Amino acid sequence: MLKHIKPRSILPADAKFYPLRLIDEGFHLSVETLNRHYSPVPTAKNSFKGVWAKCVGFENELVKVEVTIPDEKPRYLFIHVDKEEMQVYCDCGMPGAQLCKHAYYGLRNLMFYQERYSFKDFYWPGYAIEKSGNNKFLDIDARNSNISIKPKKEYGNLFRPGVAFEKAEQLIIEEQSSDKYPAIPKGNDLVIGYCIAYNYRSMDSFHQPLLIPCLGITNKEGNEILQFKAFITDEMAPAKVNYTSRQIMLNSISQEMYNIVNSLIPLTDEQLLLKALLEKKLLELWHKAFKAGIANEAFIHTYFSGRFNSLNKKPIKALMRECKLDVQTAVISFLLIDKGDHYSLQAVIKAGNREITFTGNKIPFFIED
Numbered sequence: 001m002l003k004h005i006k007p008r009s010i011l012p013a014d015a016k017f018y019p020l021r022l023i024d025e026g027f028h029l030s031v032e033t034l035n036r037h038y039s040p041v042p043t044a045k046n047s048f049k050g051v052w053a054k055c056v057g058f059e060n061e062l063v064k065v066e067v068t069i070p071d072e073k074p075r076y077l078f079i080h081v082d083k084e085e086m087q088v089y090c091d092c093g094m095p096g097a098q099l100c101k102h103a104y105y106g107l108r109n110l111m112f113y114q115e116r117y118s119f120k121d122f123y124w125p126g127y128a129i130e131k132s133g134n135n136k137f138l139d140i141d142a143r144n145s146n147i148s149i150k151p152k153k154e155y156g157n158l159f160r161p162g163v164a165f166e167k168a169e170q171l172i173i174e175e176q177s178s179d180k181y182p183a184i185p186k187g188n189d190l191v192i193g194y195c196i197a198y199n200y201r202s203m204d205s206f207h208q209p210l211l212i213p214c215l216g217i218t219n220k221e222g223n224e225i226l227q228f229k230a231f232i233t234d235e236m237a238p239a240k241v242n243y244t245s246r247q248i249m250l251n252s253i254s255q256e257m258y259n260i261v262n263s264l265i266p267l268t269d270e271q272l273l274l275k276a277l278l279e280k281k282l283l284e285l286w287h288k289a290f291k292a293g294i295a296n297e298a299f300i301h302t303y304f305s306g307r308f309n310s311l312n313k314k315p316i317k318a319l320m321r322e323c324k325l326d327v328q329t330a331v332i333s334f335l336l337i338d339k340g341d342h343y344s345l346q347a348v349i350k351a352g353n354r355e356i357t358f359t360g361n362k363i364p365f366f367i368e369d
């Protein structure tokens with residue numbers, strides 16, 4: 001059944017929309033849902049050959065999409081996304097109040113032919129166009145086939161009911177055993193240390209921060225690494241030192257991190273779709289490293305790697321900085337500021353009693369002290 005929805009001012013007054021249910025609180029449309037509304041479901045391998053859906057604009061909560069199907073007249077879809085439902089209008093009028101071929105094929109293409117796709121990026125309730133034809137709060141870029149709708153820089157993040165703040169997972173670290181790296185009284189010994197290899201998000205060669213073991217030789221007293229020999233990027237390589245059980249665990253976590261970061265370089269279109277998922281996995285591995293007791297290791301450094309492939313070379317001592325790792329729960333609070341035509345929230349973040357400032361470059365995932 002088609003229905004009227006409110007933001008129809010740019011369409012004919014009698015324009016009716018076809019509703020489709022979204023799932024999982026994440027604004028996901030599934031192929032299963034689409035297939036329930038369309039018949040016959042195309043099954044041939046080349047069914048979608050030559051089909052193109054191109055977002056061409058966003059106005060009054062509606063994303064306009066141009067759909068090209070071979071041997072058919074180009075059609076325009078208008079898509080509106082609500083919290084639990086999306087609605088589609090096609091300028092063919094959807095004869096018989098059925099989901100038309102343009103909408104079905106166009107949506108499949110917009111979903112990159114995946115089983116499920118999130119339309120969260122189309123959800124901007126209440127952010128209408130001004131009389132001047134501009135959107136005061138949003139930057140809209142429909143030059144590419146997919147549309148980018150983002151808050152204007154000066155607003156930072158903008159409130160959208162249901163998506164403004166995502167659920168945070170809390171990291172809980174159990175009491176650590178005192179399984180310290182055995183002290184080496186005689187010094188000048190080959191040991192394993194751990195590095196947080198990072199660079200900055202602002203860099204072209206940015207890579208996500210990863211834990212990487214390295215081999216080094218200690219000083220006379222055995223309490224610091226004097227010479228860094230090599231990073232260990234292959235946990236299967238023959239061990240040069242006797243690893244503790246914790247180090248075996250940390251090496252395996254490090255290897256997983258290395259593989260993930262390596263898989264994101266260079267970033268292809270295909271990986272771009274997986275990037276958020278892989279970054280989440282990486283953060284989970286950092287949590288795992290803390291639970292395994294990384295903070296109790298004797299030799300921990302940060303390592304500023306200009307490029308990811310520098311980790312295949314000999315570590316540069318000047319780029320190593322000794323560090324200590326600690327886990328504290330950060331507390332975030334907000335100041336509500338009245339700016340006349342909108343409110344802004346200013347975040348205040350504290351770890352312990354210290355206020356954290358966000359100036360300059362920092363190691364992603366970490367708060368530096």
Ligand SMILES: [Zn+2]
Pocket residue numbers: 075090091092093094100101102103
């Ligand atoms: Zn149509």
